[in-house]
Amino acid sequence: AQSVTQLDSHVSVSEGTPVLLRCNYSSSYSPSLFWYVQHPNKGLQLLLKYTSAATLVKGINGFEAEFKKSETSFHLTKPSAHMSDAAEYFCVVSDPNTGNQFYFGTGTSLTVIP
Amino acid sequence: ETGVTQTPRHLVMGMTNKKSLKCEQHLGHNAMYWYKQSAKKPLELMFVYSLEERVENNSVPSRFSPECPNSSHLFLHLHTLQPEDSALYLCASSQGRGRIPSTDTQYFGPGTRLTVL
Numbered sequence: 001a002q003s004v005t006q007l008d009s010h011v012s013v014s015e016g017t018p019v020l021l022r023c024n025y026s027s028s029y030s031p032s033l034f035w036y037v038q039h040p041n042k043g044l045q046l047l048l049k050y051t052s053a054a055t056l057v058k059g060i061n062g063f064e065a066e067f068k069k070s071e072t073s074f075h076l077t078k079p080s081a082h083m084s085d086a087a088e089y090f091c092v093v094s095d096p097n098t099g100n101q102f103y104f105g106t107g108t109s110l111t112v113i114p
Numbered sequence: 115e116t117g118v119t120q121t122p123r124h125l126v127m128g129m130t131n132k133k134s135l136k137c138e139q140h141l142g143h144n145a146m147y148w149y150k151q152s153a154k155k156p157l158e159l160m161f162v163y164s165l166e167e168r169v170e171n172n173s174v175p176s177r178f179s180p181e182c183p184n185s186s187h188l189f190l191h192l193h194t195l196q197p198e199d200s201a202l203y204l205c206a207s208s209q210g211r212g213r214i215p216s217t218d219t220q221y222f223g224p225g226t227r228l229t230v231l
Contacts, residue, residue, distance in 0.1 A: 004156075034219070043118070043204060043222035090157070101170065102220060104157040 004093050006105035014113045019078040021108045023065075023091035026072060033074045034092040034102075035065055044090065050074065061085070086112045117141045118223035120205050126229045127195065135190040135226045137205030145210030146188040147220065148180060151202040163188060164210045195230045202227050 007022040025031060032051045036044040048059025055067040061084075065076045074091060091105040118139045127133050139146060148160040162170035163182040177199075179191040188205055206220040 036222075041224070043120075043224040044206075045222070046219050049219060101159060101162075102157075106154065106156050 004091050004103050004105040006089075006091050006108050008108050009106065010109045010111070012111040012113060013081045015083055016080050019076070019081045019085065019110065021076040021089050021091075021110065023074045023076065023105060024072055025074060025091070025093045027093055027095045029095055032094040033065075033067060034094070035059065035063070035074075035076050036090045036092060038088045038090065038107075040087075047076070047089075081110075081112045083112050083114065086110055117221050118205060118207055120203075120223035120226050122226060123224065124227045124229075126231065127192070128231050129195060129197075131195075132191070132193040134192065135203055135205075135228075137188040137190075137223055139186055139188075139205075139207040139221070139223075141207055141221060143207040143209050143221070144185055145208045145218075146182060146185070147206040147208075148188065148190050149204040149206065151204055151225070157204070161190075192228075195228075197230050200228055200230045 003026045005024045011021060013019055030052055032049065034049045035047040037047050038044045047063050048057045048065055050057045050067045056064060058064045063076055063078050065074050067074050076089065088107045088109050090107050093103050121136045125133060145164040147162050150158045150160055159172055160174045161168060161180040166182050166185055177194050181189040181191060202225045204225045205223040208220045209218040
């Protein structure tokens with residue numbers, strides 16, 4: 001069965017400090033993994049995705065994530081937080097063995113302190 | 115964000131009303147999705163259409179009825195809803211290359227905030 005666990009429901013960082021949002025997944029096959037961001041009253045926007053190419057994936061707005069199969073993790077990082085990064089972040093796994101349905105984590109709310 | 119549009123953005127309805135949510139995608143995609151987003155819960159996939167054919171239902175109550183007249187438009191017809199159906203309803207689309215959607219990126223609309231009184 002597929003599942004996604006976002007280990008922190010809320011993360012708070014100071015502006016200019018690093019961001020780490022954690023995600024662990026379970027999948028019976030080589031999954032595709034995504035991070036989406038949702039700003040207030042907006043739809044979900046794709047930050048980055050992993051589809052069995054390079055394990056370090058670079059996304060928009062300076063975000064990147066590293067696929068670690070041995071740890072079944074896909075943590076999202078950014079070297080320096082900006083005020084505009086405050087939003088809800090969702091980790092998603094998609095597995096071709098289950099019809100490629102998207103499985104969403106419960107989300108991590110990121111607060112950036114000035 | 116203009117790739118996938120949803121109307122209305124906000125909707126308040128009574129339990130006896132009938133209303134419809136509309137989604138339109140301008141990306142030339144073949145697959146479209148309805149999701150329900152409730153507070154503190156993961157997004158729930160409700161329906162998937164690929165090449166205008168419904169491929170996923172996920173045991174959604176019959177008070178939700180989807181319609182996909184063509185690959186660009188998707189509707190969600192609502193009737194006799196319950197207060198627990200209040201949520202943000204998100205539409206998404208993806209490229210899709212067959213009956214079963216691939217792992218292509220899904221592009222989301224801004225959602226319709228539904229409140230059932």
